[in-house]
Amino acid sequence: MTARFDAIGLVVSDMAASVAFYRRLGFAFPAGAEEQPHAEAGLPGGLRLMFDTEETVRSFLPEWRPPAPGGRTSLALRCDGPREVDALYEELTGSGYHGELKPWDAFWGQRYAIVLDPDGNGVDLFAPLATAAE
Numbered sequence: 001m002t003a004r005f006d007a008i009g010l011v012v013s014d015m016a017a018s019v020a021f022y023r024r025l026g027f028a029f030p031a032g033a034e035e036q037p038h039a040e041a042g043l044p045g046g047l048r049l050m051f052d053t054e055e056t057v058r059s060f061l062p063e064w065r066p067p068a069p070g071g072r073t074s075l076a077l078r079c080d081g082p083r084e085v086d087a088l089y090e091e092l093t094g095s096g097y098h099g100e101l102k103p104w105d106a107f108w109g110q111r112y113a114i115v116l117d118p119d120g121n122g123v124d125l126f127a128p129l130a131t132a133a134e
Contacts, residue, residue, distance in 0.1 A: 007040075007048040010073065010121065011057050013066065015039060017118040018051055021097065025077060025088075025123065049075075066119075074114070074122030082111035085125045089113040105129055 012018040016034035022041065023029055027049060033039035037056040041049045057064045079085045086103045092115045093099040100114040100122060110126045117123055 005047070007050050008043075008075070009050040009052065010119070011054055011064075011066070012051045013054055013119055015051060015053050021092075021117050022049070024092065024095075069120060074124050076124040076126060079111075079125055079127040081127050082130055085111040085113055085127050088125055089115060 010018075015036065019029045019034040019039060027041040027043075029039050029041045033041075037053045039051045043049055054064070054066065079088060082103075082105075089099060089103050097118075098116040100116050101112070103111055103113040103125070106112040106126075109129050111129055113125045114122050115125065
């Protein structure tokens with residue numbers, strides 16, 4: 001028997017807010033997902049991003065409590081280029097989402113920024129820095 005990586009699961013406090021945020025980033029949650037206790041979006045390679053509401057998790061694990069503020073989870077999204085990192089960061093923060101780290105040219109060779117999702121999980125936006133040919 002071999003276990004296979006299949007999905008990333010996040011517990012969300014507000015399904016509608018989480019689905020709206022991740023749809024803005026291009027995740028294809030089905031219509032009506034914002035009204036469900038469990039929602040999934042397909043990812044490249046057949047993986048899935050799954051959301052469960054806090055109430056859903058408590059239905060089978062009654063003692064579950066959200067972690068203290070300052071999440072330890074992040075999803076990293078590769079953008080087409082450095083300008084897209086800046087534009088997406090501005091779009092999200094301009095819509096009221098919390099910008100944790102403004103775009104900057106990281107020493108490891110990427111344009112890099114962090115925005116927090118509605119539950120405080122980091123969403124890293126990155127792209128390789130432009131080469132001299134770009």
